[in-house]
Amino acid sequence: MTISVLTIFPELFDGIRKAPIIRRLQEAGTLTLQLVDIKDFAGGSFRHIDDSPYGGGAGMILRFPPLLAALEHAKGMTPEIPAHTVILTPAGHPFRQADAHRLGQEEHLILICGHYEGMDARINEYAQEQISIGDYVLSGGEVPAMVLIDSITRLAEGALRKESTEDESFENGLLEYPQYTRPAVYDGKAVPEVLLSGNHEAIRRWREEQSRELTQKNRPDLWKS
Numbered sequence: 001m002t003i004s005v006l007t008i009f010p011e012l013f014d015g016i017r018k019a020p021i022i023r024r025l026q027e028a029g030t031l032t033l034q035l036v037d038i039k040d041f042a043g044g045s046f047r048h049i050d051d052s053p054y055g056g057g058a059g060m061i062l063r064f065p066p067l068l069a070a071l072e073h074a075k076g077m078t079p080e081i082p083a084h085t086v087i088l089t090p091a092g093h094p095f096r097q098a099d100a101h102r103l104g105q106e107e108h109l110i111l112i113c114g115h116y117e118g119m120d121a122r123i124n125e126y127a128q129e130q131i132s133i134g135d136y137v138l139s140g141g142e143v144p145a146m147v148l149i150d151s152i153t154r155l156a157e158g159a160l161r162k163e164s165t166e167d168e169s170f171e172n173g174l175l176e177y178p179q180y181t182r183p184a185v186y187d188g189k190a191v192p193e194v195l196l197s198g199n200h201e202a203i204r205r206w207r208e209e210q211s212r213e214l215t216q217k218n219r220p221d222l223w224k225s
């Protein structure tokens with residue numbers, strides 16, 4: 001899979017490039033992470049990437065020409081494979097675990113990060129979808145892009161053992177049950193007895209019950225659907 005990220009701050013991705021799963025997939029040749037600096041496509045010596053909004057208003061808008069040129073450049077990474085382009089924006093549809101599975105099937109994913117007040121809306125016509133990572137506003141699309149990259153790549157073949165991901169929160173519409181590890185008692189707090197019983201059926205039932213209770217309590221929206 002190839003993931004291209006269009007950003008005005010490629011250096012913000014230095015950390016995630018070194019994250020263990022991403023490094024492993026890159027070394028195995030199953031992931032290519034391409035960072036495209038939108039500034040390189042602004043033309044002229046001033047690298048003019050933003051401008052004030054038509055119609056007035058506060059802040060600056062990322063200009064359409066450099067965005068489009070950067071997108072065309074990213075598409076050139078896999079000329080024979082059509083890319084799936086995603087714009088990161090608070091106005092997009094909410095990102096879910098199911099989207100991580102779905103986008104992980106793409107051979108070439110392009111993520112466009114906005115900044116300042118956002119980007120010229122004409123770029124929307126060149127994208128397949130717009131995604132939001134939550135109902136709050138961040139200063140740039142870089143953290144949202146990293147959220148997508150992390151959640152997608154950890155599901156990839158060769159990233160983690162299958163059992164580690166198939167039993168997790170959201171995979172079956174519920175939150176995951178609480179987990180514990182050694183020691184069995186610490187600071188007066190004991191691990192639930194059933195987990196030490198060795199009775200696999202009882203443990204399975206206890207976990208199922210805990211998942212249901214936690215989902216009802218913390219995520220009534222998931223419980224209802």
Ligand code: SAM
Nearest residue numbers: 088089114115117118132133137138140141144
């Ligand atoms: N003026 C925009 C609005 O009110 O919707 C917010 C722009 S925000 C300050 C700058 C950039 O950060 C956006 O273009 C987008 O790429 C990114 N961004 C901020 N919050 C986001 C979120 N919740 N999900 C996805 N991207 C987000």
